[in-house]
Amino acid sequence: MKIILVAGARPNFMKVAPIIRAIKTRQNNTAIEYRLVHTGQHYDANMSESFFDDLGIPAPDYHLNAGGGSHSEQTAKIMVAFEKVCLDEAPDVVLVVGDVNSTLACSIVAKKLLIKVAHVEAGLRSFDLTMPEEINRMVTDAITDYFFTTEKHGNENLLREGKSDGSIHYVGHVMIDNLLFQHAKVLNTEATSFSNHDLKKSLGNYLFLTLHRPSNVDNEARLLDIVEALNQVAEETPILFPVHPRTRKMLDSFGIRMSERIVQLDPLGYQEALYLWKDALCVFTDSGGLQEETTGLGVPCFTIRDNTERPVTVEEGTNTLIGTTGSNILAAYGGLKKGHVKTGSMPELWDGKAAQRIVDILIDDVIS
Incomplete structure (x- = not known):
């Protein structure tokens, strides 16, 4: 199985990094490989080699340099460049994260090439159509094959929108996977x-x-x-x-x-x-x-x-x-x-193992 992982901005890489680490743990006994694509949606001077070292992942396999311009111009540039990657790599699955323009653009390209789409952080809704991110979330989820949700509200939203229960997977949150990984590193670093x-x-x-x-x-x-x-x-x-x-x-x-x-x-x-x-x-x-x-x-x-x-x-x-x-x-x-502070609790499955669940589900479905 070959997966293309898409990231368009620094926070996307933080969500993709745990998935890459989970894939690597399965590569010794499973025929699975990945390609990491950076669309270049956001230029970030801080994304040096050390940035990827901190995340525990290698630098991207592809950099599309598709940033800049209006939402429409940016989306179009990403689509044109990403189509070439998909044609060259012929993946089984394109995995997108979050709600940026890259999420939307690469999902559309994959779907039109008859490649399955997996959306991490699926089903989140603000119900505010003035937010560009809400449009990206809704359109991406309209054509997604694997919905990986971070909270039960995501499941409920997707079911209400007519998605099949079997395609929706509550797995926890890869952002928490990354947080726990990075928090341990910070605590072990000299202040x-x-x-x-x-x-x-x-x-x-x-x-x-x-x-x-x-x-x-x-x-x-x-x-x-x-x-x-x-x-x-x-x-x-x-x-x-x-x-x-x-x-x-x-x-x-x-x-x-x-x-x-x-x-x-x-x-x-x-x-x-x-x-x-x-x-x-x-x-x-x-x-x-x-x-x-x-x-x-x-x-x-x-x-x-x-x-x-x-x-x-x-x-x-x-x-x-x-x-x-x-x-x-x-x-x-x-x-x-006055001390009016919410203590809160950790939501179910926010345990640092969301990426493992995502990879296991994809392996079971695509390979089996």
Whole structure:
């Protein structure tokens, strides 16, 4: 069996890495091989050789260099380049992860070439069609053959959309596989080797922030409201903030200034970020992945969004959906000061073995 694994951005590689490690454990007694494709959807200067070493995987077999342009231009470039890879490699399965444009583009190409599609993180829904990711999720799942879900809500969404029960597999979450793998490495690394060790040590208690979603940062009034609230929070408790390039651009464009107690950092590598947020009093974020990862390590998380496609993190985990207003941010922080903190629990099957389950299911179905 030959599998093509598709990744378009750094977080995708974090999800694919456990699957590659699981494949390698089966290669001694199973006829299985893989090719790793980087579509180049997002350019990332931090994706050096050491990045792949940290993940425990080799560099990609193919780099499509298909980044840049509008959503449509990017999707088209990926499709054209990926079709050539599929024709050359003739895989049995194309496995895509998440909800980026690469997920959608490569699924369409594979399906039209009569290649089976496996979607990791299938069935997640925010029910917000203004989110490009929601369109990518829905279209990908419309043509997927193997649905690998991270939470039971995903199963329910897919069944409601008419997918067959036999094609839906609740396997846990590869992002948690990666988190547990990386967390062990961070704990075994000398703390002084992290670039922000001295900063972290000097701050004592601190909060951790990520903010990049277009609905939050592209709207001047909303971004100003959020920043003014965070500035107030920072007067009491400093905030570490690795600034996304998009957010940096909009802050500068709107002339919005942050408190000096919001320590603005350059974008961080995975282990550097984990080293910081794992010990934060809480995380403020509008990311999808951090909602899950904070639940994985039991760190309180306040999500600056009106909806989430990851409801299990709210129902069982440490995540609280607080909306996008400054007043809600201040209320969440006020509750934190009073000790109103969700402890949460680890969702079922978030045990670091999701990738093994995925590979076993594909082997049993394709080879058997």
